[in-house]
Amino acid sequence: MEFDAVLIAPRRERMVAQGLWHDRTINDDLDDCVAACPDKLALTALRVEEGDTTRFTYREMARMADRIAVGLARLGVGRNDVVACQLPNWWQFTLTCLACARIGAVVNPVMHIFRERELSFMLRHGEAKVMIVPKRFRGFDFEAMLTGLQPDLPELRQVVVVGGSGDNSFEALLSGPAWEEAADAKDILSRSRPGPDDVMQLIYTSGTTGEPKGVMHTANTTMANIIPYAARLQLGSDDVVLMASPMAHQTGFMYGLMMPIMLKASAVLQDIWDPVRAVALIQSEGASFTMASTPFLTDLTRAVAEGGGAVPSLRTFLCAGAPIPGPLVEQARSVLGTKIVSAWGMTENGAVTLIELGDDEERAFNTDGHPLPGVEIKVVDEDGNALPPGESGELMLRACSNFGGYLKRPHLNGTDADGWFDTGDMARIDERGYLRITGRSKDVIIRGGENVPVVEIEALLYRHPAVQMAAIVAYPDERLGERACAVVVPRPGQSIDLPSIVDFLKHQKVALQYIPERLVVRDAMPSTPSGKIQKFRLREMLRGESA
The missing domain is CATH 3.40.50.12780 (ANL, N-terminal domain)
Structure with missing residues (x-):
């Protein structure tokens, strides 16, 4: 295989000179x-079933x-x-x-x-x-x-x-x-x-x-992220990292697989999320750190609150993938005795922003943290002009951990000649440099930390014999953050229901987590004069129904 990682060479000299690339590998x-430490316990892997x-x-x-x-x-x-x-x-x-x-x-x-x-x-x-x-x-x-x-x-x-x-x-x-x-x-x-x-x-x-x-x-792009990440979280060789988030995501791969080895620490893997078993693992293995999306924090807090026993070893829970509700932070802090850290990142960069361990609790639910060393962020308007603190716009970042590019698709790399990467997210930055994701310029739904490929699912729905128009939009969910709703205009004389949508997509061999969990049938779609569906109006409609 020939890899076209064209974003590596142009920044190598600068990254090495600044001490951000360390020229090491996991080997x-x-x-x-x-x-x-040859005889130190490196890995413990539990298979729940x-x-x-x-x-x-x-x-x-x-x-x-x-x-x-x-x-x-x-x-x-x-x-x-x-x-x-x-x-x-x-x-x-x-x-x-x-x-x-x-x-x-x-x-x-x-x-x-x-x-x-x-x-x-x-x-x-x-x-x-x-x-x-x-x-x-x-x-x-x-x-x-x-x-x-x-x-x-x-x-x-x-x-x-x-x-x-x-x-x-x-x-x-x-x-x-x-x-x-x-x-x-x-x-x-x-x-x-x-x-x-x-x-x-x-x-x-x-x-x-x-x-x-x-x-x-x-190795340079991933380690350039992991090293300052671990430093901000004050992690070291004495830590035990619990990883129940999937290893096939950057969360699991970078911070459950690579980071413990880089720190000479220990890792504990759990293959199926079961909060009661997680509590037992934390207790038996002395887990001190974990990273997962909001539903994991909700479930773990509930399990301990309902009599699962204390987890005094768990010092830090880094929560990412969706905003953390304020009451959850307060409850988790009280029940678990654990510092809740908010963060934001991407597959293309790993974690980009984190709060500090010494920050007030409100920073965990009002912000997504501030940049790690080696990362710059800015918010710009539609013309690319930087916006002042507090104003929402398109989020751009320039990072030592920025990826090498998209395989066979360099035209989609989204990185300009100065190294600024277009995240596709909308955000604002406060006067202290803390980030808050406010929306998305890209069309994506994040369900429990898993991105739903909206365009692909919509394209499949248009193949359904009863569908004339279709749109997939997010609706809020207390546990998962968002779920996917299919908004459909049926063909004349046709009717459609959610079971038929589910069966159709299952027949197309779509991952179950990508299948819409709600259906709204409409006579027409809100659209622009050019005919483009106005998804923001559909999202407003769903939020109004959930209120």
Whole structure:
């Protein structure tokens, strides 16, 4: 695979000179951990449904990473080849990513909620050579799905199945044999280690173009974010990071996988969100930090309040993905005894703004924090002119952690010659430099931290035989922040209801989380003179109905 990460080279000299790029990779940090604390507990992974827990010290982690790396090489994976990984928060996810780094392969984390429609595009566009999936997870047969997709994906040479029983199992191909002891293992592990500016992660984000965009990151772009992030949160080697947010999101990947290794800390993974089990994990493992979206904070606070026991070790809960209601911050602080930190970020940059640990509690629900070191933000009007504090406009950022570009779509990179990236969000910045996201210039819905690809779902709805016009808009939800509502104008003489919409989209193999959960049928759509649907009026209508 040839990667067109065109946004890296133009800023390299400046980033290194300013000390913002550190020219290290995760291999360097893992090797340092093995040298400094080989027997320290590095990873604890709980599978909720099975009830089993797997643990690795740093010595064991490095050995298994080497083993899987040589196993991947045996499957024909080499430098710049893409390995897609559609796994829950299992130890195999972490170790596969570390193994890819050992041999210069590029990991493509894929959310386990994705089905045929999303996967067929991502795997083809990213030219994945190997795809790793669970046999079954939450009642769904992933092996069967990939078996059906593989004939139409000529680049996909091998599907590897965690928990499988055949010759294609993860255990038989990667984690079972002692590949690291083979005669050629040392050569395999040393000849193609990536550099800090090589693409190491390809991760897809739902945008406004109707198809996912492949975000390319390097070690320098990710670590330039993680280092100041950990410093602001005062995290160090004594911390235990609980990660129940998906590892296939930047939240899990950067702060649940990479950050603990960079800090020589410990990580605890939970594959299915269960707040009662989370409380037990925090208590048994001494978790001191976690990051998740607002619903996780709501659920954890409720679980402790209802008798789940105290969680004194949990010092900090970073909450992002949606605004945090003020009463929730106050209740969580009281019930959990935990500092609630608000933040805002993007797949393209990682966390961009965070509040400080010493900030007043109101900053957590009135702002999204202020920029990390190495990040600049500004709010501009439609003509690109900077706006004064307090005025809302289009949010632009320039960051050391800005991605390398969108794979095969450099025309969509949204970054000007001076390095300013158009976030697609509307915001205001107060007199102290604290950010508040106020809306979106891009057409996207964020449901519990997961972006819903609005344009794609609308395009599918227009194929429904009873639909004449369709629009997907957000409506507020107390727990998830937003949910998706389909507003539909039926064809003359046709009727339509929500079950038929759901069945139709399921038949199109759409991820369940993307399917609208509410339907509004109208005789006509509010529109501009040119015929463009005025979604802001539809959103106002839904907010009014929810009031």
